[in-house]
Every structure is written in structure tokens, then in C-alpha cells.
Amino acid sequence: MEFIFDKIHVPIDTSFITKKLPLLSNERIHLHKNFELNYINSGIGRRIVGDNISSFEKGDLVLLGPNLPHCWELLDIDKNEEPSCIVTHFSEGIIDSDFFKMPELEMVVELLKQASRGIRFKIKDDTEIKDVLTILSKSKGLEYYIGLLDLFNNLIKVEDFELLSSPIISSTAFSKNVEKMNKVYEYVFQNIQEGIKLEEASAILNMSNGSFCRFFKKKTGITFMDYVRNIRIGIATKLLAETDKQITEICYESGYNNLPNFNHYFKISIGKTPSDYRKDFR
Structure with missing residues (x-):
């Protein structure tokens, strides 16, 4: 099992990046400074987040905080549907920005703090969140940022979720x-x-x-x-x-x-x- 410290580069002309990517069989446990939201569009396999090992399938939605070791390993391939995911990375400093100090975003900030352990959102009907992420992967400019707020609005409404990892990661100490x-x-x-x-x-x-x-x-x-x-x-x-x-x-x-x-x-x-x-x- 290989462990990698990834550097995810968010372009300076945008606050975050959202991409639809092929889901490849991967045994690298890696970590990076940015927040990550990972949505499984298709495919099944094993997920490792911190010290948590569990399975994932289509519709799996997980939010990861900075410097949290993780890995998505594809275990089975459906020949009729190419495994893919929609991944969003945004800066680890987003919580400290002046915009996110607005009282209306207090619940979003709290959600991002909990992401230090990895959050799996249990959504019965993922149609809306999938649509938001799909739009984000194609948006630009102001629509891009408005889409991010729409995404956060959907996430804070999810009442059924679980924290995946034990509280094992202190981002500053772990980075050092x-x-x-x-x-x-x-x-x-x-x-x-x-x-x-x-x-x-x-x-x-x-x-x-x-x-x-x-x-x-x-x-x-x-x-x-x-x-x-x-x-x-x-x-x-x-x-x-x-x-x-x-x-x-x-x-x-x-x-x-x-x-x-x-x-x-x-x-x-x-x-x-x-x-x-x-x-x-x-």
C-alpha cells in the first residue's frame, strides 16, 4: 500500500475546482491540503478514510477535511457503465475568509470543521446533489461561486450522516x-x-x-x-x-x-x- 502527499492546485482565478473524472482502481492512500467532496457517479469498491475502512457504491458522497489520509479502491467493474466520480477541491483557508465569517454561513463553517474526520452523507435521493455537482463541473465565473453556495446549502440540509474516522488528525501537526x-x-x-x-x-x-x-x-x-x-x-x-x-x-x-x-x-x-x-x- 503506497502513501502519497498530493498537491492539489486550485487555479488562482477561481476558489475551487469541480471535475468529473474516471474512477480508477487505486491502492494509493494519499492526502492533500485542500478540502475534497467526492461523489461516486458509478462504480463500487472500498473506501479508506483515516482509520475507517468501508465500502462505497453509486451515490456515495463524502466530504474530507485537509490532510486526512484517504483512498477509493475500485473492487468491481461494470462493463455496461464506466466507473466515474465528481470531485470538488476547495482551499483549506476558506473557513478563515471574510466572506465565510457571515452569520448566515455559520452552519457551513461548522460542517467544514467536522470534515476533519470525513463525513459520509446518507442521501436516499441524490438527484438534486448530482445535478448541482454536474452543473458545477461545467460552470464558470460568478455562476461557479453561486453553485458552490448551492452545494453547501444542500449539504447542511442532510440530517443523516456519519463521521468516518476517529479524531486522529490534527491538520497542522500532521502536516509537519x-x-x-x-x-x-x-x-x-x-x-x-x-x-x-x-x-x-x-x-x-x-x-x-x-x-x-x-x-x-x-x-x-x-x-x-x-x-x-x-x-x-x-x-x-x-x-x-x-x-x-x-x-x-x-x-x-x-x-x-x-x-x-x-x-x-x-x-x-x-x-x-x-x-x-x-x-x-x-
Whole structure:
């Protein structure tokens, strides 16, 4: 799994960019300074946002804050419909602009702050939001900016949404330590099934175990082992929902070495046993 720090260039003659793009199979976990709104026009696959691993499908709509690691991996290709998405990037400094200090935009600013964890909007009928994004991808000038406000107006009306990642990212701190943190993320994702060892993670950054634990918690807000546990449970929930694999097999594939331990932590995290969780999808 490759980790990349992307530089998304928003042209100086506009506040943001909206593009309809082909959705390609991608195993790069990357991050960038800009906000990103990603709408899946067609295609299904796996989404990674911070420490959250979950599936996506047509109509999936996610807002990401600056410096939040993410990846959309295409898992299946429909030969009758080319996978595509509509992506909007806008400046990380938009919250601090004078225009966004208007009281009428208070709810928009609050929404953008919550995007530090990644927001998935659960919309039953996405026709209107899709139309707004399609128009944005073709607009210019003042119509472009008015379209952005229309987009925000639609987003703040969505009552059903979920925060995807644990509050692990402090944008300023993460930016300063992005290379170190990427090495840790890469180690976790590459070894999640085989086993994660604190000593190995610490050695990657040439730190003692104690120094590494303090460093990781300071930069992410959670302990290293809590982060690993979140990743494992994310893998387990995906396998339980989308496959018919035995729970024992899923236990080992998500990195646990015994079933009681797996059941214990799964129930703590999700609030129900793996078998009960699977029933929600049957």
C-alpha cells in the first residue's frame, strides 16, 4: 500500500475546482491540503478514510477535511457503465475568509470543521446533489461561486450522516510530521493481518516504545493500539457485511489470533457481536 502527499492546485482565478473524472482502481492512500467532496457517479469498491475502512457504491458522497489520509479502491467493474466520480477541491483557508465569517454561513463553517474526520452523507435521493455537482463541473465565473453556495446549502440540509474516522488528525501537526506518520500508516496497513508489534512500529521512527507512543497520541489524539484496533474492526465489519466467510476466518483475516478476543473487542467497538452485526445485512 503506497502513501502519497498530493498537491492539489486550485487555479488562482477561481476558489475551487469541480471535475468529473474516471474512477480508477487505486491502492494509493494519499492526502492533500485542500478540502475534497467526492461523489461516486458509478462504480463500487472500498473506501479508506483515516482509520475507517468501508465500502462505497453509486451515490456515495463524502466530504474530507485537509490532510486526512484517504483512498477509493475500485473492487468491481461494470462493463455496461464506466466507473466515474465528481470531485470538488476547495482551499483549506476558506473557513478563515471574510466572506465565510457571515452569520448566515455559520452552519457551513461548522460542517467544514467536522470534515476533519470525513463525513459520509446518507442521501436516499441524490438527484438534486448530482445535478448541482454536474452543473458545477461545467460552470464558470460568478455562476461557479453561486453553485458552490448551492452545494453547501444542500449539504447542511442532510440530517443523516456519519463521521468516518476517529479524531486522529490534527491538520497542522500532521502536516509537519506527514512523512513520519505515513511510515507508520504504511506499516499498519501492510501488516494488519500478520500482526502489529509496537517494537517494530517504534523502530520505523527510530524511537523507544515510550517516545513513539507519546508521539503518536500527541499527533492523532488516540493511542497507537487503539488506532490498530479501529483498523481491524473496520476490516471485520466489511467482511461480515459483504462476504459469507466464517466468523472464525474473519477473525484471523482482521488480525486477531483468537475468537474470544475478537468477539470482545468487536462488541466494545460496534455494540453487538459479530454474528448479530452480520444479521443486519441478511
